[in-house]
Amino acid sequence: MKRFPWEWLIAIVVGFSLGLLYAWVISPVRYIDITPNTLRADFKDQFRIAIAASYASTHDLGRAKARLALLGDSDSNQALTAQSQRMLAAGESIDVVQQVAQLAANLLGGVAQIQPSATATATVSQKTAMPTTAATGSETDAPTIPVESPTIESTPAIVFTPTPRPTHTPVPTPGAPYILIAQDTVCNSNLTDGLMQITVIDKHNRQIPGVEIIISWSGGEEHFFTGLKPEIANGYADYIMQAGISYTVRVAEAGTPAPNLTAPNCPDSGGQTYTGGLHLTFQQP
Amino acid sequence: MPRWIPPLVAIIIGIALGLIYGWVISPVQFVDTTPNSLRADYRADYVLMVAETYHANQDAGLAARRLAIFGGDAPATISAQALQTGQASGYAPNDISMLQELTRAMQAYQPVPTAVESTP
Numbered sequence: 001m002k003r004f005p006w007e008w009l010i011a012i013v014v015g016f017s018l019g020l021l022y023a024w025v026i027s028p029v030r031y032i033d034i035t036p037n038t039l040r041a042d043f044k045d046q047f048r049i050a051i052a053a054s055y056a057s058t059h060d061l062g063r064a065k066a067r068l069a070l071l072g073d074s075d076s077n078q079a080l081t082a083q084s085q086r087m088l089a090a091g092e093s094i095d096v097v098q099q100v101a102q103l104a105a106n107l108l109g110g111v112a113q114i115q116p117s118a119t120a121t122a123t124v125s126q127k128t129a130m131p132t133t134a135a136t137g138s139e140t141d142a143p144t145i146p147v148e149s150p151t152i153e154s155t156p157a158i159v160f161t162p163t164p165r166p167t168h169t170p171v172p173t174p175g176a177p178y179i180l181i182a183q184d185t186v187c188n189s190n191l192t193d194g195l196m197q198i199t200v201i202d203k204h205n206r207q208i209p210g211v212e213i214i215i216s217w218s219g220g221e222e223h224f225f226t227g228l229k230p231e232i233a234n235g236y237a238d239y240i241m242q243a244g245i246s247y248t249v250r251v252a253e254a255g256t257p258a259p260n261l262t263a264p265n266c267p268d269s270g271g272q273t274y275t276g277g278l279h280l281t282f283q284q285p
Numbered sequence: 286m287p288r289w290i291p292p293l294v295a296i297i298i299g300i301a302l303g304l305i306y307g308w309v310i311s312p313v314q315f316v317d318t319t320p321n322s323l324r325a326d327y328r329a330d331y332v333l334m335v336a337e338t339y340h341a342n343q344d345a346g347l348a349a350r351r352l353a354i355f356g357g358d359a360p361a362t363i364s365a366q367a368l369q370t371g372q373a374s375g376y377a378p379n380d381i382s383m384l385q386e387l388t389r390a391m392q393a394y395q396p397v398p399t400a401v402e403s404t405p
Contacts, residue, residue: 011295012302019303028312033324040317046354047320047331053351054334057341067330 037072044071048083052099061106068107080104081234084210085227094212094225101210101227108206178211178251180258182281187266194241194263195277199233200226200251202284207235214255215239217247243275251282258282321356325370328355332367333380336387345394348387361391 036047048071055064065076073079084101178200186197200211209227216222226237241247241263250257258280266276320331332352339348352360368384376384 007292008295011292012299015296015299015301016303016306017299018296019300019305020307021303022300023304023307023312028307034318034322036323036327038318039320039323043318043320043354046351050331050334050338050351053338057337067334070327 036070039071044073045083045086047071048080048100049096052080052103053096055103055106056099064103065107077104077107080107081209081227088210088225088228094210097210097225098212101208105202105206105208108204176284178255178282178284180249180256180280181283182279183258183261184279185264185266186277186279187264188277189266189268189274191277192240193275193277194243196239196241196247196249196261196263197277197279198226198237198239198249198251199279199281200235200237200283201281205283207233208284209234211235212252213237213239213249214252215247215249217245241275241278249280255282319356320354325366326374328363329367329370329374329376329384332364332387333371333376333384336364336367336380336383339387339390340383343390345390346396349391349394349396352391359391360394361388364388364391 036044039047048068051064051067054067055061068076068080071079080100081104084097084104087097087100186195196215198213200208200213202208207226209225211226213224213226214221215224222239224237224239226235229236229238241261243263245262246259247261248257248259249261261278261280264276264278265273268274320328323331331354335348335351338351339345349360352363355363358366364384364387368381368388371381371384
């Protein structure tokens, strides 16, 4: 009977180990030309901040979308919203938070459409192209109804895959003051007494996180933000009113003030009264 | 055939198998990479974002801080490299103009030293 060739097996195992040592330790696969979707989470956050800041400057939603797509998020809007809430909780600059939140809100609006460049350079590799776009000067800050911008500049893409090159697209009504569109008395004994619930929405009725609420009363003022209770709604914020005090609420510095808000008295089932709440809805026209 | 030939052949086969496994079947995975490993065009696009923002707010300090994401290089160097990439890649003239503006700003930028409290 022939003996099992242990020496062969041992030699192969030794060789395999040497090969693995070389491939994993001495000369591993080197990633020097990586794509943004492999970045660490905190660097992706930095990228989103840069994208949002750039968008706030250019109002080019198509370009912002293309850049966000490079990060590989399954839902860019959700990623931006979650990031704006994390930034709020971390006490980061409200200006930066608002840029991120604004981009998240405008992503849902779809005010820009991306169409591929007609003259994109032929693909020479399977690498993904950067989202370079051509500025064609259609940018405007006028608070007008968003206009679809299907015009695509045919500037050659850098190389690789054809890339969408949208034109600058106006952002819907930037900076328009929020106004109170609904005020409801809430008599629900299960809620906290004097609960003022605030919902902030945009012109498309989408909730907006990261918006500053300013509530003032005789002798005091407080500032807080929507989006800190995402389990309720992205554009939700609340405040506990004291009975007998008149409050004024406005949304952001430029918002139209909603004055003379007081906690209502509500009847309970036993004929007594308790301090009810209010639900205010502000909208950016 | 010399006795040492078979073990040598076996080791070579093993090394080949190890390399195939380590490089092809299960290569080292990089999932938490840093921006300085990005391909040049992605780096340039990030710098372009910074340039677009700088064009609007003229805040050189903020631009320099955002460029610091790439690590040790000076902001002016990072911006100049992005400008070269943009020119080589056929960026739109408006984008090139903004990268040039950022590069000039970064070349002139002097970081404000942090105030140090004097001790008695």
